[in-house]
């Protein structure tokens with residue numbers, strides 16, 4: 002009791018305020034500080050995309066830690082489809098003109114629910130050239146495209162080269178089978194290798 006009354010007496014003596022008024026002002030100052038500081042983003046988080054969290058609904062929640070891009074080498078379209086953003090432990094990959102880019106940094110665009118999620122895990126050269134979202138255009142077939150459409154595709158390619166790391170190359174199913182076959186043949190010829 003003695004301690005409490007000493008504190009309240011000191012507050013009144015030094016501030017000229019009643020303890021209730023002092024604590025009310027201190028609390029309001031704290032609230033103003035929290036509100037104002039929440040309006041700013043720290044320099045480290047400035048370049049991270051805002052993440053909408055299903056748990057808190059906060060727009061400014063910090064994104065998951067950035068992952069180093071992993072090289073996938075030569076993969077087929079079927080393998081590419083596994084990287085469509087539905088498995089959060091895998092990067093999101095997109096192929097443009099047979100080159101595979103890790104677009105995980107653009108998860109807001111390509112992840113589930115994003116405006117361009119239909120391109121995730123796909124070779125999407127034709128769709129980009131034609132500026133089309135039609136499922137039948139989301140492939141690597143460049144047949145019948147005119148000069149201007151190929152220029153549009155090239156512009157997209159530059160954008161991807163500039164923005165995202167290249168992590169592999171798309172190969173046809175037949176090519177993979179050929180490689181596997183020749184590896185098997187090699188093993189048969191040189192069983193000790």
Ligand code: HEM
Nearest residue numbers: 104107110116117120128129130131132133134160161164
């Ligand atoms: C009404 C038409 C469209 C509008 C208003 C629009 C708007 C946008 C905006 C605002 C961005 C974000 C740009 C950035 O922050 O870098 C974007 C990105 C993008 N748009 Fe569109 N867009 C349109 C049509 C299309 C079409 C037709 C395609 C292709 C078929 C397309 C493909 C893309 C892609 C792939 C990205 C992401 C690029 C990246 O990874 O940085 N958009 N769009």
